[in-house]
Amino acid sequence: MTRRSLTTFLGLPLLGFAAIIVVSCNESGGAGSVGISESDWPTFGRDLHHTRSNPVETAIGAETVADLEMRWEHTGTEVTSTPAVVGGVVYFADWAGFIYAKNVLDGSEVWTSQLEDSGVTSSLAVGEARIFLGDRRGWFHAIDRGTGDILWSVELDDHPNAGITGSPQMVDVVLDDGTIDPILVVGVSSGELSTEREEYTFRGSIVGIAQENGAERWRVYVTQDDETSGAGVSVWSSPSIDTERELAFIGTGQAYEEPASPMSDSLIAVNYRTGEIAWWRQFTANDVYRIFMPLPQGPDADIGAAPNLFTLDDGREVVGVGDKGGVYGVFDRSTGEEVWVERLGPGSHLGGVMAPAAYHDGRIYITSNLWPSGFDTEAVFVPMFGDPENTSELIALAANDGSEVWRTSIASPTIGGTLFANGVVYSAHTLGLVQAFDARDGELLWEDKVGESLASGPVVSDGLLFVTYGFSFIGIRGDTPGDPGGMRVYGLAR
Template structure:
């Protein structure tokens, strides 16, 4: 198969750093999905004001994935179908065109690469396939089978590589297509790192056998799966239902309770724990309450015949759980913490799924609420609040009110809100947050592309930078620098990776 790779071997060899800079090996940073760089000690609240652009590498449109980092090299895909490896000094290592290297027409990826010693692994935004490249050269190693064959299936989740396997969820564009909607059912899958072959597949809904007007939806689409090695569990969170059987919908339309059968596997709008070896669901906490929604039904004034009379709020999960250990009732307790588009942040026991605490961090909306990726260090939980609907968002402790987006910190042990900070321009607060050494990195969804560093102890903004395009992605942090892309999708205008470093 013909393929095209631009490779700069000599520079690659010169820029491999033997020091321990701290890697960032998937969207969530590592298998805990905490978006926390524990090895970062150069950036601090005291010197973050000295952050300055060290370099800008132009990739072409658009970079919305959190850059992944391994041994001094930064890896990102673009919305134009390219994958780049760039040294931490800002020079090209290699570049791959996904269409040319895979032979698939017009394919792109928006997922943060999962990195291993040997591989760069990404999912495609349709067809629902996973691609593995040789990390040092960009050469194609394998392409998976089509992991979901229903029309418009895709991969938007940034997967997690662990030991000899790759874990990833499947999503779909069916809910935005009124002629195809809806047969898609979300699933979570484990692939071999060696060959890309599927080891297991676990569905989130009762099988509809490809038929319309039954259970559909429950896409798995955001952030990175977290993995608890001790328990042998992998944790994900799922999307809303697109459709349900007519009898269920009639029950919901009548505002009755108990509409869903208790003996069925229904893991929509849910936090889910699965066995890493078998894919069996260990526990599943549904947190949506009958959230039947698709974008073709968002016009409540002129609904399509197939739409429910009362569509749900679309309060699904656009991020996966984080592994956190907290002090609870005078003992240490392992929990998973997950932010929801409703604005609620949940903490559940890792073994049992028991609810430990919940906090309404800010207003919810179809776009969040919390979305794309919260962060956690050893004392606090951090999340964005998009506030797409411009609702009143009361800040703590000031009691000031904003109708824009913002960022919130919570006590990891209790969920109590410690502080909330408004986006100073009043814009939305899309984009995953990232934490390192008491500095929280966040982005603003506006044309100027403002980015901020906050003192994580009190929420005070200590630095502002600019990327010249809406911020829909998130930061990674290593060796005194914060790395971020620019842009999200058309019609945004971002075209670069940036490195902002302390003096």
């Protein structure tokens, strides 16, 4: 592992570019606060800090994980939604637009709902009374948690290629008069990079909307699509939230055309109360990439993984995130000052860090893909998942300084997030394999073949392991689902 200093642009509040891209809205609205138990997993990263760690799991551990066996399975079409587990019910959605609520113990149906004319690739956020999710056509929805009824739907972006790939975070905004305005923070992404056209027009954005009715509170565009910054810069990362600083941290993707936005391939800190940018840190400058773009192409070094928030031994509160260039960087949450940056691997268009890391007790558990062979152009640019050259590595880092604790090889790349629970690190891979490793040294403890393809992150809650499977590379093949998929639930042998 090679240490690398990150010397690209550090954006500061209200300077130039940042000042002109914030659009504020002041509509009123509100909803109830979120109530969950400590063992539940209500959102993509489980908590506001996106630790992807269950600190209270006691049943499945390093000594017992080898005894896992399948309890029940749901089968259907592709599911890239990481399951949400709250109050004895597991919630997930599929590419056909079905949203499921099932009893965690036996898979019996609580309710099933369906969106019209769209599927879901991202994960749900489960609140006290409502479930929130975005779809592949750029719409965002609120679902009644008890009945599955759709309460409201709003279009976050009317661009024909817009979609919601990242997962939302729920947070309560404290207004100046002391009242609470519960909002959702979510990014807007696009599949425009996979099209051929003379002019590209999509602009990535970060949006704050009311939980009550979907009313837009604020929006941050991360590129202008003009002579100062070209189109693109999808936001397919998911936000992490610091309530003390009132900041949401989220990553951005590459530009589709020149000139690349100074906020492309960046970690951005946004004040979630006002929509103002506090700071940003660009990992890769001048990155312009499209699938059908003539050579030379940019490195396509998006920050698609969700950031992790944690505290160092010296008390410094930091944010860390990895990029597809194969780098993980840690920064001061207040200022964006670099604390440390480590290169994990070479990176590539589909390589490096695509899956969010897990954090627990001073360690970061992260995968970095070794994915050199790219796309199969005869299969309409479907990634060559089965190529034996395409592998990954699971790495444990010391959070204080980025030093490597251990590293182990994985047979195929990872897209879904890493998970830590009770001394075990879980990782799921594109060829349908889920594996469990000893967090102390990376020893493989258990594995199972779940499906033929997989792009979600596993979840552990109350002695059960949940794994969803099935995908067609986030819809590049088109909008018609159909590949096998579903969810498998494991428990310890009885």
